Amino acid sequence: MKLTLIFFLVGITILSAQADSVVWKHYGRGGIVIADTSSGGLGYYRINRRSETVFRDLRFFAFGLKNDAFIYIRYKSSDKYKTNSKFYRYTTTSYRKNTRAGVDLQYHFNQGFGIFLKEYKNGLMNLKKYSSGLVNLEIGHAYDMSNYLNETRKTSYVKTAVYWDHD
Secondary structure (H helix, E strand, C coil): CHHHHHHHHHHHHHHCCECCECCCEEEEEEEEEEECCEEEEEEEEEEEEECCCEEEEEEEEEEECCCCEEEEEEEEEEEECCCCCCEEEEEEEEEEEECCCCEEEEEEEEEEEEEEEEEECCCCCCCCCCCCEEEEEEEEEEEEECCCCCCCCEEEEEEEEEEEECC
16 A cells, blocks of 8 residues: 555656656655654655746655654645746645554645745745745645544645745
């Protein structure tokens, strides 16, 4: 099941490749986790691609303790509208497993629209070569299942977010 999910997400990433950018950047981290009286390790890996009109981002995060594990996989895809580049659409899908909290598999899907409210020079993101700071607003429809393998209860709601990127 896990291997199938990973191949599925990697396949989506490959199929969503755009001709305007084939350069993917990747980041990785590892470390040691100490919680209560147990210890273990953690890992983080992110691969993303940005251009003037496209943003693709795939993230993996996991930690393992003596008897517990947390795994998080998230994929976000955003495209600016060609008629007005201040607006964009996005889709986010994530899976989470947390044995410490008793969640076998949580599924989350979010889809909506966003707007870039302000661009300035003192930010960390680099969507344009010379302008790096952003303030943007997103609103969309979200859907999740709290414990996908053990429950049939679904949750649907409106989700909003404001992001401010400042160095």
